[in-house]
Amino acid sequence: MVRSRRRRRKAAGKPLVLGVSGLVAVGAAAYGLFAVSTPPVVRVSAPVPVVASPSPSPVSAVEALPSKHTDRRAADYFKKRWSDKAATRLKDIRTVGGYLRIYTDLPESANNSKEALTLCERGLEYLREAGVAEPVVFVQAEFGENGNPVLANVLGASDTDCRVTHPDLD
Template structure:
Protein backbone atom coordinates (compact mmCIF):
# COMPACT_ATOMS: atom_id res chain seq x y z
CA UNK A 1 0.00 0.00 0.00
CA UNK A 2 2.88 2.35 0.78
CA UNK A 3 4.32 1.74 -2.70
CA UNK A 4 1.06 2.88 -4.29
CA UNK A 5 1.02 6.03 -2.14
CA UNK A 6 4.57 6.88 -3.17
CA UNK A 7 3.70 6.30 -6.84
CA UNK A 8 0.62 8.51 -6.64
CA UNK A 9 2.61 11.25 -4.87
CA UNK A 10 5.31 11.14 -7.57
CA UNK A 11 2.69 11.29 -10.30
CA UNK A 12 1.02 14.29 -8.67
CA UNK A 13 4.33 16.15 -8.28
CA UNK A 14 5.30 15.40 -11.88
CA UNK A 15 1.94 16.60 -13.14
CA UNK A 16 2.23 19.79 -11.12
CA UNK A 17 5.78 20.40 -12.41
CA UNK A 18 4.52 20.21 -15.99
CA UNK A 19 1.11 21.88 -15.63
CA UNK A 20 1.89 24.84 -13.35
CA UNK A 21 4.27 26.63 -15.77
CA UNK A 22 1.71 26.18 -18.55
CA UNK A 23 -1.05 27.73 -16.46
CA UNK A 24 0.85 30.98 -15.82
CA UNK A 25 -0.92 33.98 -17.37
CA UNK A 26 2.35 35.16 -19.00
CA UNK A 27 3.04 31.75 -20.63
CA UNK A 28 3.77 32.08 -24.36
CA UNK A 29 1.23 30.75 -26.84
CA UNK A 30 2.34 27.51 -28.43
CA UNK A 31 1.15 25.95 -31.68
CA UNK A 32 -1.23 23.04 -31.25
CA UNK A 33 -1.43 20.07 -33.62
CA UNK A 34 -4.55 17.98 -33.92
CA UNK A 35 -4.25 14.30 -33.14
CA UNK A 36 -5.90 13.31 -36.43
CA UNK A 37 -2.96 14.54 -38.52
CA UNK A 38 -0.13 12.20 -39.45
CA UNK A 39 3.46 13.34 -38.82
CA UNK A 40 3.96 13.76 -42.58
CA UNK A 41 1.08 16.26 -42.74
CA UNK A 42 2.33 18.49 -39.93
CA UNK A 43 4.40 21.60 -40.53
CA UNK A 44 6.53 23.07 -37.77
CA UNK A 45 5.32 26.55 -36.86
CA UNK A 46 7.77 29.47 -36.95
CA UNK A 47 7.61 31.20 -33.58
CA UNK A 48 10.10 33.91 -34.54
CA UNK A 49 9.37 37.59 -35.10
CA UNK A 50 8.72 37.41 -38.85
CA UNK A 51 5.29 38.24 -40.21
CA UNK A 52 5.22 35.41 -42.77
CA UNK A 53 6.73 32.18 -41.47
CA UNK A 54 8.54 29.97 -43.96
CA UNK A 55 7.77 26.26 -43.88
CA UNK A 56 10.33 24.29 -41.88
CA UNK A 57 10.12 21.26 -44.15
CA UNK A 58 10.55 21.28 -47.91
CA UNK A 59 8.70 18.39 -49.51
CA UNK A 60 9.88 17.26 -52.91
CA UNK A 61 6.41 16.83 -54.37
CA UNK A 62 7.03 18.58 -57.64
CA UNK A 63 9.05 21.46 -58.99
CA UNK A 64 10.47 23.91 -56.50
CA UNK A 65 12.84 26.85 -56.53
CA UNK A 66 15.63 24.25 -56.15
CA UNK A 67 14.64 22.18 -59.21
CA UNK A 68 17.39 21.67 -61.77
CA UNK A 69 15.68 22.50 -65.05
CA UNK A 70 18.61 21.12 -67.06
CA UNK A 71 18.50 17.76 -65.21
CA UNK A 72 14.73 17.51 -65.64
CA UNK A 73 15.08 18.28 -69.35
CA UNK A 74 17.87 15.68 -69.71
CA UNK A 75 15.77 12.97 -68.04
CA UNK A 76 12.68 13.84 -70.11
CA UNK A 77 14.65 13.91 -73.38
CA UNK A 78 16.33 10.56 -72.78
CA UNK A 79 13.62 8.48 -71.08
CA UNK A 80 9.83 8.41 -71.23
CA UNK A 81 9.20 5.14 -69.40
CA UNK A 82 7.53 4.18 -66.11
CA UNK A 83 10.81 4.57 -64.25
CA UNK A 84 11.07 8.20 -65.30
CA UNK A 85 7.41 8.64 -64.33
CA UNK A 86 8.39 7.93 -60.70
CA UNK A 87 10.48 11.12 -60.53
CA UNK A 88 8.81 14.02 -58.71
CA UNK A 89 11.76 16.44 -58.63
CA UNK A 90 15.46 16.60 -59.47
CA UNK A 91 17.75 18.98 -57.59
CA UNK A 92 21.44 19.74 -57.98
CA UNK A 93 23.88 21.44 -55.68
CA UNK A 94 27.41 21.44 -57.04
CA UNK A 95 28.32 17.83 -57.75
CA UNK A 96 25.34 16.48 -55.77
CA UNK A 97 22.26 15.27 -57.62
CA UNK A 98 19.11 14.41 -55.68
CA UNK A 99 16.36 12.54 -57.49
CA UNK A 100 13.11 12.65 -55.54
CA UNK A 101 10.54 9.97 -56.32
CA UNK A 102 7.11 8.73 -55.35
CA UNK A 103 8.62 5.36 -54.40
CA UNK A 104 7.92 4.06 -50.88
CA UNK A 105 10.62 3.85 -48.21
CA UNK A 106 10.58 0.06 -48.63
CA UNK A 107 11.92 0.37 -52.22
CA UNK A 108 15.57 0.66 -51.15
CA UNK A 109 17.86 -0.96 -53.73
CA UNK A 110 14.85 -1.71 -55.97
CA UNK A 111 15.33 -1.99 -59.73
CA UNK A 112 13.62 1.36 -60.23
CA UNK A 113 15.76 3.15 -57.62
CA UNK A 114 18.98 1.62 -59.00
CA UNK A 115 18.02 2.53 -62.58
CA UNK A 116 17.31 6.14 -61.58
CA UNK A 117 20.68 6.29 -59.80
CA UNK A 118 22.43 5.05 -62.94
CA UNK A 119 20.57 7.66 -64.98
CA UNK A 120 21.70 10.31 -62.52
CA UNK A 121 25.30 9.21 -63.11
CA UNK A 122 24.77 9.53 -66.87
CA UNK A 123 23.40 13.05 -66.42
CA UNK A 124 26.33 14.13 -64.23
CA UNK A 125 28.79 12.60 -66.71
CA UNK A 126 27.13 14.63 -69.48
CA UNK A 127 27.85 17.79 -67.48
CA UNK A 128 31.52 16.82 -67.08
CA UNK A 129 31.31 15.95 -63.38
CA UNK A 130 34.28 13.73 -62.43
CA UNK A 131 33.33 13.03 -58.80
CA UNK A 132 29.57 12.44 -58.90
CA UNK A 133 27.28 12.05 -55.91
CA UNK A 134 23.73 10.82 -56.57
CA UNK A 135 20.90 10.21 -54.12
CA UNK A 136 17.60 8.62 -55.15
CA UNK A 137 15.09 9.45 -52.46
CA UNK A 138 11.74 7.99 -51.42
CA UNK A 139 8.49 9.86 -51.12
CA UNK A 140 8.17 12.16 -48.13
CA UNK A 141 7.15 10.34 -44.97
CA UNK A 142 7.86 10.04 -41.26
CA UNK A 143 11.60 9.80 -41.99
CA UNK A 144 11.70 12.67 -44.47
CA UNK A 145 12.84 11.45 -47.89
CA UNK A 146 14.89 8.29 -47.16
CA UNK A 147 17.69 7.37 -49.57
CA UNK A 148 16.83 4.36 -51.76
CA UNK A 149 19.99 4.23 -53.89
CA UNK A 150 23.18 6.29 -54.00
CA UNK A 151 26.64 6.89 -55.41
CA UNK A 152 29.00 8.61 -52.98
CA UNK A 153 31.81 9.73 -55.27
CA UNK A 154 34.20 8.32 -57.85
CA UNK A 155 35.27 5.37 -55.66
CA UNK A 156 31.69 4.14 -55.27
CA UNK A 157 30.90 1.86 -58.21
CA UNK A 158 27.50 0.52 -57.13
CA UNK A 159 24.24 2.40 -56.66
CA UNK A 160 23.17 0.05 -53.86
CA UNK A 161 22.76 1.66 -50.44
CA UNK A 162 25.28 -0.06 -48.18
CA UNK A 163 25.89 2.46 -45.37
CA UNK A 164 23.88 2.02 -43.20
CA UNK A 165 22.90 -1.53 -44.09
CA UNK A 166 19.39 -1.56 -45.62
CA UNK A 167 16.58 -3.21 -43.67
CA UNK A 168 15.56 -6.63 -44.98
Protein backbone atom coordinates in the same frame (compact mmCIF):
# COMPACT_ATOMS: atom_id res chain seq x y z
CA MET B 1 -53.12 42.56 17.97
CA VAL B 2 -52.14 45.65 16.15
CA ARG B 3 -53.12 46.09 12.63
CA SER B 4 -51.16 48.07 10.19
CA ARG B 5 -53.02 50.92 8.73
CA ARG B 6 -51.19 50.60 5.50
CA ARG B 7 -53.06 49.20 2.65
CA ARG B 8 -51.59 46.71 0.34
CA ARG B 9 -51.43 47.77 -3.23
CA LYS B 10 -52.60 45.51 -5.96
CA ALA B 11 -50.32 44.71 -8.91
CA ALA B 12 -53.17 45.05 -11.33
CA GLY B 13 -52.89 47.83 -13.78
CA LYS B 14 -49.08 47.65 -14.24
CA PRO B 15 -47.95 46.92 -17.78
CA LEU B 16 -45.90 43.78 -18.47
CA VAL B 17 -42.36 44.85 -19.35
CA LEU B 18 -39.96 42.47 -21.11
CA GLY B 19 -36.35 43.28 -21.75
CA VAL B 20 -34.59 42.66 -25.04
CA SER B 21 -33.26 39.31 -23.85
CA GLY B 22 -36.78 38.26 -22.88
CA LEU B 23 -38.07 39.10 -26.34
CA VAL B 24 -35.23 37.16 -27.95
CA ALA B 25 -35.97 34.15 -25.76
CA VAL B 26 -39.68 34.25 -26.59
CA GLY B 27 -38.91 34.62 -30.32
CA ALA B 28 -36.41 31.77 -30.29
CA ALA B 29 -38.85 29.50 -28.50
CA ALA B 30 -41.60 30.35 -30.98
CA TYR B 31 -39.25 29.72 -33.93
CA GLY B 32 -38.12 26.41 -32.44
CA LEU B 33 -41.69 25.24 -32.13
CA PHE B 34 -42.44 26.36 -35.67
CA ALA B 35 -39.30 24.72 -37.11
CA VAL B 36 -40.04 21.42 -35.43
CA SER B 37 -43.62 21.32 -36.60
CA THR B 38 -42.83 22.16 -40.25
CA PRO B 39 -42.28 19.11 -42.49
CA PRO B 40 -38.97 19.04 -44.42
CA VAL B 41 -39.01 20.09 -48.07
CA VAL B 42 -37.51 17.56 -50.46
CA ARG B 43 -36.56 18.70 -53.92
CA VAL B 44 -36.09 16.24 -56.70
CA SER B 45 -34.14 17.14 -59.79
CA ALA B 46 -33.40 15.28 -62.97
CA PRO B 47 -30.22 13.17 -62.87
CA VAL B 48 -27.15 14.77 -64.35
CA PRO B 49 -25.67 12.71 -67.18
CA VAL B 50 -22.15 11.46 -66.55
CA VAL B 51 -19.76 12.01 -69.41
CA ALA B 52 -16.70 9.81 -69.50
CA SER B 53 -13.52 11.79 -69.82
CA PRO B 54 -10.48 10.27 -71.45
CA SER B 55 -8.11 8.79 -68.90
CA PRO B 56 -4.89 10.75 -68.59
CA SER B 57 -1.93 9.06 -70.17
CA PRO B 58 0.95 8.33 -67.83
CA VAL B 59 3.14 11.40 -68.01
CA SER B 60 6.53 11.74 -66.46
CA ALA B 61 6.48 14.07 -63.50
CA VAL B 62 9.53 15.77 -65.01
CA GLU B 63 7.16 17.56 -67.38
CA ALA B 64 5.56 19.42 -64.47
CA LEU B 65 8.22 19.64 -61.78
CA PRO B 66 6.84 21.48 -58.78
CA SER B 67 9.85 23.13 -57.22
CA LYS B 68 11.54 26.45 -57.75
CA HIS B 69 14.72 24.58 -56.76
CA THR B 70 14.48 22.15 -59.67
CA ASP B 71 17.63 21.73 -61.74
CA ARG B 72 16.09 22.57 -65.13
CA ARG B 73 19.03 21.22 -67.15
CA ALA B 74 18.81 17.85 -65.40
CA ALA B 75 15.02 17.84 -65.74
CA ASP B 76 15.26 18.51 -69.48
CA TYR B 77 17.92 15.79 -69.82
CA PHE B 78 15.69 13.20 -68.13
CA LYS B 79 12.58 14.35 -69.99
CA LYS B 80 14.17 14.09 -73.45
CA ARG B 81 15.81 10.72 -72.91
CA TRP B 82 13.38 8.52 -70.97
CA SER B 83 9.64 7.90 -70.67
CA ASP B 84 9.49 4.47 -69.04
CA LYS B 85 8.18 3.24 -65.68
CA ALA B 86 11.21 4.53 -63.77
CA ALA B 87 10.75 7.98 -65.31
CA THR B 88 7.14 8.13 -64.09
CA ARG B 89 8.38 7.72 -60.49
CA LEU B 90 10.43 10.92 -60.76
CA LYS B 91 8.97 13.91 -58.88
CA ASP B 92 11.83 16.42 -58.74
CA ILE B 93 15.53 16.75 -59.56
CA ARG B 94 17.72 19.17 -57.63
CA THR B 95 21.39 19.98 -57.45
CA VAL B 96 22.08 20.76 -53.81
CA GLY B 97 25.59 21.35 -52.51
CA GLY B 98 27.11 19.79 -55.63
CA TYR B 99 25.03 16.61 -55.20
CA LEU B 100 22.32 15.49 -57.60
CA ARG B 101 19.18 14.62 -55.64
CA ILE B 102 16.43 12.72 -57.43
CA TYR B 103 13.13 12.80 -55.54
CA THR B 104 10.61 10.06 -56.28
CA ASP B 105 7.20 8.81 -55.20
CA LEU B 106 8.72 5.45 -54.22
CA PRO B 107 8.00 4.24 -50.68
CA GLU B 108 10.66 4.11 -47.98
CA SER B 109 10.76 0.33 -48.33
CA ALA B 110 12.03 0.51 -51.94
CA ASN B 111 15.74 0.37 -51.03
CA ASN B 112 17.76 -0.78 -54.03
CA SER B 113 14.58 -1.32 -56.07
CA LYS B 114 14.78 -1.59 -59.84
CA GLU B 115 13.32 1.92 -60.37
CA ALA B 116 15.59 3.50 -57.74
CA LEU B 117 18.72 1.90 -59.19
CA THR B 118 17.71 2.88 -62.73
CA LEU B 119 17.19 6.52 -61.72
CA CYS B 120 20.51 6.54 -59.88
CA GLU B 121 22.37 5.19 -62.93
CA ARG B 122 20.71 7.83 -65.10
CA GLY B 123 21.73 10.55 -62.67
CA LEU B 124 25.29 9.23 -62.74
CA GLU B 125 25.22 9.27 -66.54
CA TYR B 126 23.96 12.86 -66.51
CA LEU B 127 26.76 14.00 -64.18
CA ARG B 128 29.46 12.20 -66.19
CA GLU B 129 28.23 13.82 -69.42
CA ALA B 130 28.30 17.17 -67.60
CA GLY B 131 31.98 16.54 -66.77
CA VAL B 132 31.65 16.12 -63.00
CA ALA B 133 34.81 14.41 -61.72
CA GLU B 134 33.39 13.23 -58.37
CA PRO B 135 29.70 12.47 -59.09
CA VAL B 136 27.37 12.12 -56.11
CA VAL B 137 23.77 11.01 -56.68
CA PHE B 138 21.00 10.37 -54.16
CA VAL B 139 17.68 8.82 -55.15
CA GLN B 140 15.20 9.61 -52.42
CA ALA B 141 11.84 8.18 -51.35
CA GLU B 142 8.62 10.10 -50.98
CA PHE B 143 8.38 12.35 -47.94
CA GLY B 144 7.36 10.49 -44.79
CA GLU B 145 8.17 10.10 -41.10
CA ASN B 146 11.90 9.96 -41.85
CA GLY B 147 11.96 12.82 -44.35
CA ASN B 148 13.06 11.59 -47.78
CA PRO B 149 15.11 8.41 -47.11
CA VAL B 150 17.84 7.47 -49.60
CA LEU B 151 16.91 4.48 -51.77
CA ALA B 152 19.98 4.37 -54.01
CA ASN B 153 23.19 6.39 -54.21
CA VAL B 154 26.63 6.94 -55.67
CA LEU B 155 29.09 8.55 -53.27
CA GLY B 156 31.90 9.59 -55.61
CA ALA B 157 34.23 8.20 -58.26
CA SER B 158 35.25 5.21 -56.11
CA ASP B 159 31.64 4.04 -55.69
CA THR B 160 31.10 1.30 -58.26
CA ASP B 161 27.33 0.89 -58.18
CA CYS B 162 24.15 2.62 -57.01
CA ARG B 163 23.25 0.14 -54.29
CA VAL B 164 22.80 1.52 -50.79
CA THR B 165 24.95 -0.37 -48.36
CA HIS B 166 24.61 -0.50 -44.61
CA PRO B 167 27.56 -0.84 -42.25
CA ASP B 168 27.96 -4.10 -40.35
CA LEU B 169 26.96 -3.62 -36.73
CA ASP B 170 28.96 -6.25 -34.82
